[in-house]
Amino acid sequence: MTSTIDDSDKEKALSVSVDLNNDTSLLIDIPDALCERDKVKFTVHTKTTLSSFQKPDFSVPRQHEDFIWLHDALVETEDYAGLIIPPAPPKPDFESPREKMHKLGEGEATMTKEEYTKMKQELEAEYLAVFKKTVQVHEVFLQRLSSHPILSKDRNFQIFLEYDQDLSVRRKNAKETFGSFFKNMVKSADEVIISGIKEVDDFFEQEKTFLLDYSSKIKDSTARAEKMTRSHKNVADDYIHISSTLNSLSVDDNTALKKCKYKSVFLEGRVASDQELKLTELLRYYMRDIQAAKDLLYRRARTLADYENSNKALDKARLKSKAVAAAEEQQQQCLQRFNKLSESGKRELTSFKGRRVVAFRKNLIEMAELEIKHAKVGQTGDSLLIDILLSQLKVYLWMYFKAYL
Amino acid sequence: MAASSRRNPPPLPGAENQDPLSEMADEDSDEGEDIFVGNSNPVAEAFQPDTANGEEPADLFSEAETSTAANSYITNSKSNGVHSDNENDLFAEVSVELSMENPSTTAKSSGAEFTPSLTLSATQPESMEQLEEEKDEDSFDMEVAVTNPEKIGDGMNAYMAYKVSTRTTLPMFRNRTFSVWRRFSDFLGLYEKLSVKHSLNGCIIPPPPEKSVVGMTKVKVGKDDSSSADFVERRRAALERYLQRVVCHPSLLQDPDVREFLERDELPRAVGTHTLSGAGFLKMINRASDAVSKMTIKISDSDAWFDNKLQEVESEELQLRKLHAVVDSLVNHRKELCGNTAVFAKSMAMLGNSEDNTALSRALSQLAEVEDKMETLHQEQAASDFFILAELLADYIRLLGAVRGCFEQRMKTWQRWQEAQSTLQKKREVEAKLLWANKPDKLQQAKEEITEWEGKVTQYERDFDRISVTVRKEFLRFEKEKSNDFKSQIVKYLESLLQSQQRHVKFWEAFLPEAKAIA
Numbered sequence: 012m013t014s015t016i017d018d019s020d021k022e023k024a025l026s027v028s029v030d031l032n033n034d035t036s037l038l039i040d041i042p043d044a045l046c047e048r049d050k051v052k053f054t055v056h057t058k059t060t061l062s063s064f065q066k067p068d069f070s071v072p073r074q075h076e077d078f079i080w081l082h083d084a085l086v087e088t089e090d091y092a093g094l095i096i097p098p099a100p101p102k103p104d105f106e107s108p109r110e111k112m113h114k115l116g117e118g119e120a121t122m123t124k125e126e127y128t129k130m131k132q133e134l135e136a137e138y139l140a141v142f143k144k145t146v147q148v149h150e151v152f153l154q155r156l157s158s159h160p161i162l163s164k165d166r167n168f169q170i171f172l173e174y175d176q177d178l179s180v181r182r183k184n185a186k187e188t189f190g191s192f193f194k195n196m197v198k199s200a201d202e203v204i205i206s207g208i209k210e211v212d213d214f215f216e217q218e219k220t221f222l223l224d225y226s227s228k229i230k231d232s233t234a235r236a237e238k239m240t241r242s243h244k245n246v247a248d249d250y251i252h253i254s255s256t257l258n259s260l261s262v263d264d265n266t267a268l269k270k271c272k273y274k275s276v277f278l279e280g281r282v283a284s285d286q287e288l289k290l291t292e293l294l295r296y297y298m299r300d301i302q303a304a305k306d307l308l309y310r311r312a313r314t315l316a317d318y319e320n321s322n323k324a325l326d327k328a329r330l331k332s333k334a335v336a337a338a339e340e341q342q343q344q345c346l347q348r349f350n351k352l353s354e355s356g357k358r359e360l361t362s363f364k365g366r367r368v369v370a371f372r373k374n375l376i377e378m379a380e381l382e383i384k385h386a387k388v389g390q391t392g393d394s395l396l397i398d399i400l401l402s403q404l405k406v407y408l409w410m411y412f413k414a415y416l
Numbered sequence: 417m418a419a420s421s422r423r424n425p426p427p428l429p430g431a432e433n434q435d436p437l438s439e440m441a442d443e444d445s446d447e448g449e450d451i452f453v454g455n456s457n458p459v460a461e462a463f464q465p466d467t468a469n470g471e472e473p474a475d476l477f478s479e480a481e482t483s484t485a486a487n488s489y490i491t492n493s494k495s496n497g498v499h500s501d502n503e504n505d506l507f508a509e510v511s512v513e514l515s516m517e518n519p520s521t522t523a524k525s526s527g528a529e530f531t532p533s534l535t536l537s538a539t540q541p542e543s544m545e546q547l548e549e550e551k552d553e554d555s556f557d558m559e560v561a562v563t564n565p566e567k568i569g570d571g572m573n574a575y576m577a578y579k580v581s582t583r584t585t586l587p588m589f590r591n592r593t594f595s596v597w598r599r600f601s602d603f604l605g606l607y608e609k610l611s612v613k614h615s616l617n618g619c620i621i622p623p624p625p626e627k628s629v630v631g632m633t634k635v636k637v638g639k640d641d642s643s644s645a646d647f648v649e650r651r652r653a654a655l656e657r658y659l660q661r662v663v664c665h666p667s668l669l670q671d672p673d674v675r676e677f678l679e680r681d682e683l684p685r686a687v688g689t690h691t692l693s694g695a696g697f698l699k700m701i702n703r704a705s706d707a708v709s710k711m712t713i714k715i716s717d718s719d720a721w722f723d724n725k726l727q728e729v730e731s732e733e734l735q736l737r738k739l740h741a742v743v744d745s746l747v748n749h750r751k752e753l754c755g756n757t758a759v760f761a762k763s764m765a766m767l768g769n770s771e772d773n774t775a776l777s778r779a780l781s782q783l784a785e786v787e788d789k790m791e792t793l794h795q796e797q798a799a800s801d802f803f804i805l806a807e808l809l810a811d812y813i814r815l816l817g818a819v820r821g822c823f824e825q826r827m828k829t830w831q832r833w834q835e836a837q838s839t840l841q842k843k844r845e846v847e848a849k850l851l852w853a854n855k856p857d858k859l860q861q862a863k864e865e866i867t868e869w870e871g872k873v874t875q876y877e878r879d880f881d882r883i884s885v886t887v888r889k890e891f892l893r894f895e896k897e898k899s900n901d902f903k904s905q906i907v908k909y910l911e912s913l914l915q916s917q918q919r920h921v922k923f924w925e926a927f928l929p930e931a932k933a934i935a
Contacts, residue, residue: 221770221772224770225767225770225771228763228766228767228770229767231763231766231767232760232763232764232766232767235756235759235760235763236760238756238759238760239753239756239757239759239760241756242749242752242753242756242757243753245749245752245753246746246749246750246753249742249743249745249746249749250746252742252745253739253742253743253746256735256738256739256742364772364773368773368775368776368934371776371779371780371934372776372779372931372932372934375779375783375927375931375934376928376931376932378931379924379925379927379928379931380928382920382924383921383924383925383928386917386918386920386921386924387917387921390914390917390918390921394914401907
């Protein structure tokens with residue numbers, strides 16, 4: 012199924028990050044995306060005034076795996092150790108709507124045509140929402156790279172944007188995947204050791220405590236928010252069933268009643284999906300971002316450990332009066348690396364904080380406004396329907412009077 | 417009004433010729449259906465002269481579909497050439513009049529109008545006045561309430577006593593307001609007595625709420641938690657609805673047992689209502705044998721009305737059961753949503769605590785509070801979902817069962833008549849054989865038997881006719897009551913939805929400035 016995203020949708024969808032396309036020298040967006048079975052093909056469109064690119068305006072097709080390749084390439088680059096690398100976009104997950112679609116297909120025989128159509132519509136809307144979300148997340152990843160002063164100049168990034176052939180040749184093969192898995196394990200072991208290291212700098216000490224605490228809390232909140240929105244969706248689905256069953260009741264149904272139920276459904280469904288988009292997405296995104304910030308801290312902590320090790324090695328060498336010069340040089344290098352990381356790390360973390368606050372603000376405001384809007388719509392709808400029903404009730408009673416005259 | 421002048425006056429109960437009744441009933445039921453099937457413009461439909469212009473209804477429907485606002489129905493009926501402006505104004509008057517009336521009153525007083533004293537008047541205003549007069553006369557006869565559940569006794573012999581209060585203007589009661597204490601088995605006993613007396617006549621007897629061994633045991637044991645409180649509240653509300661239905665029924669109200677139930681201070685303990693008693697077992701056996709015989713009887717009824725209605729009832733019961741299941745799942749999901757929201761609120765609060773930006777931290781804590789309030793909202797909504805919708809559906813599923821029982825009674829009566837007829841036939845054959853064989857003494861006996869059976873046949877036939885009339889009447893009354901009930905409950909539900917949405921808006925509006933204040 013092909014889906015295209017138009018500008019207004021994108022505007023709404025661009026909810027998590029703010030003001031990413033400030034610098035007009037490099038503008039990236041994903042105007043188009045195709046969904047084929049499991050794979051999503053994104054059309055990455057670049058508009059640039061920079062001379063480093065061959066053309067000023069061009070588009071390339073990319074797959075999700077290409078994004079992952081780019082992210083990993085950046086993470087592995089030694090020079091960027093002091094930077095917060097934007098988190099990789101998560102894999103497009105159509106599992107949930109697909110499963111529901113499957114169940115719907117199986118249960119088609121047991122429900123009325125109307126109910127089936129409605130459920131199908133709801134499912135298609137859900138599918139579309141997942142789709143929009145995944146496009147947005149991929150787009151934001153690229154835009155954060157393009158707005159970063161250092162990362163935007165990365166060679167791999169350029170290749171990603173420009174190379175008009177398939178990138179799969181550059182992507183990880185099986186051995187490399189295994190290697191990275193192993194690396195992740197080592198990293199987790201490292202994290203345990205490193206969080207025990209005594210920090211020399213107050214700023215980083217504070218940041219470490221804060222980030223560790225915050226990341227666990229935000230993980231918790233994200234999980235709970237997801238559960239809540241799922242329950243909300245269940246309630247909305249129930250309303251669909253109710254309204255379609257009411258339809259098939261021949262004696263006391265009337266259009267007002269049907270409308271009432273439809274409206275409730277719509278409202279509940281819409282509230283659920285808006286909450287989903289705003290709050291849960293926000294939390295999810297920042298959960299990943301915080302992880303990226305933590306990664307920076309760990310990298311820095313590792314260089315600190317290296318530095319300390321090199322100090323120890325130097326002392327040992329001095330003691331043994333063997334290969335002192337080499338040890339000294341090693342120590343200098345470690346110190347340099349450490350200082351570089353600390354400096355850029357401080358910069359990054361401060362700007363990260365600011366970004367986070369702004370993003371939360373924007374999202375919370377939008378969420379509150381949407382809730383109010385929907386509730387008000389529901390209000391007017393409901394009060395109108397109550398009026399209709401009440402007047403119908405009166406009319407109806409009167410009719411029965413007349414019948415017996 | 418064109419439509420009413422063509423209508424026949426309601427027949428006297430027990431009228432011999434059923435044709436005008438069936439015709440009127442058909443018109444009536446058609447109207448009922450027309451009003452309800454997908455038409456938000458019932459007024460215009462009502463003024464419709466029924467069978468004559470077949471084309472008109474379709475047009476009206478299409479017109480009606482486009483109108484959504486409540487006020488436009490008057491203008492719609494104006495556009496239809498059949499009606500005059502006069503009628504619209506009249507309607508407007510009446511709707512104002514009715515707005516002061518309680519739906520249950522009007523249902524009851526319309527029942528009272530089954531009297532031959534009503535005369536058909538040619539001009540509308542007069543008939544309207546007469547109508548209003550009669551309404552005022554018997555407006556508010558009877559009000560019952562079941563309140564104050566109290567636990568009496570202790571341990572396994574404990575029971576809940578409910579206060580039954582009545583307020584009435586009817587002369588047959590000794591006082592105007594009075595109350596007595598009753599327990600659940602008393603209500604069941606009342607039902608048993610009424611069943612025994614009236615079900616043979618074809619009355620639809622409202623069934624009481626079901627027994628629940630689990631629920632009651634919890635209460636008896638003294639578990640003082642919300643589930644047993646819920647159970648008691650459910651039962652109290654169900655008993656109240658049960659009594660209200662009983663007193664709304666014009667013939668049941670006349671029954672001395674009902675009066676005794678409402679008035680008498682001490683009621684003899686109803687035996688035979690205990691599940692494990694001998695009477696209980698007997699009932700189960702009877703019910704089983706009934707079920708078997710039900711499957712074998714099939715009336716070759718000349719009157720298709722009954723067949724149609726029975727089918728309608730059966731399909732409706734199916735739909736209601738389905739709906740009930742969905743509403744149940746809605747209640748459960750909402751309770752789940754409640755729980756999840758509460759947990760989420762807590763985690764939000766913790767996140768707010770660990771946030772170092774003060775404004776954002778405050779905003780997040782505020783968000784946590786809002787979500788907490790949302791949880792309360794959801795909980796209340798769940799309660800209203802349950803008490804308003806689910807119980808309504810459960811009640812009507814039981815009632816439809818009673819209606820079916822009513823139809824079955826009629827079938828049994830018919831069967832009895834048919835059997836008597838066949839017995840009579842056999843006796844006649846015996847007589848013929850005896851005549852031919854020329855045995856005078858046995859012949860005399862045979863003749864006597866024939867006369868006896870002829871009498872029985874006539875009586876059973878009369879019974880059958882009578883029960884058919886009653887069933888028809890009862891069914892129509894039931895339909896009316898049902899529609900009113902459903903409508904008023906749905907209105908209640910919508911109002912609760914509306915309220916919750918208003919509070920929803922208030923909460924989020926309070927949160928918005930906090931979110932904006934983040935810097």
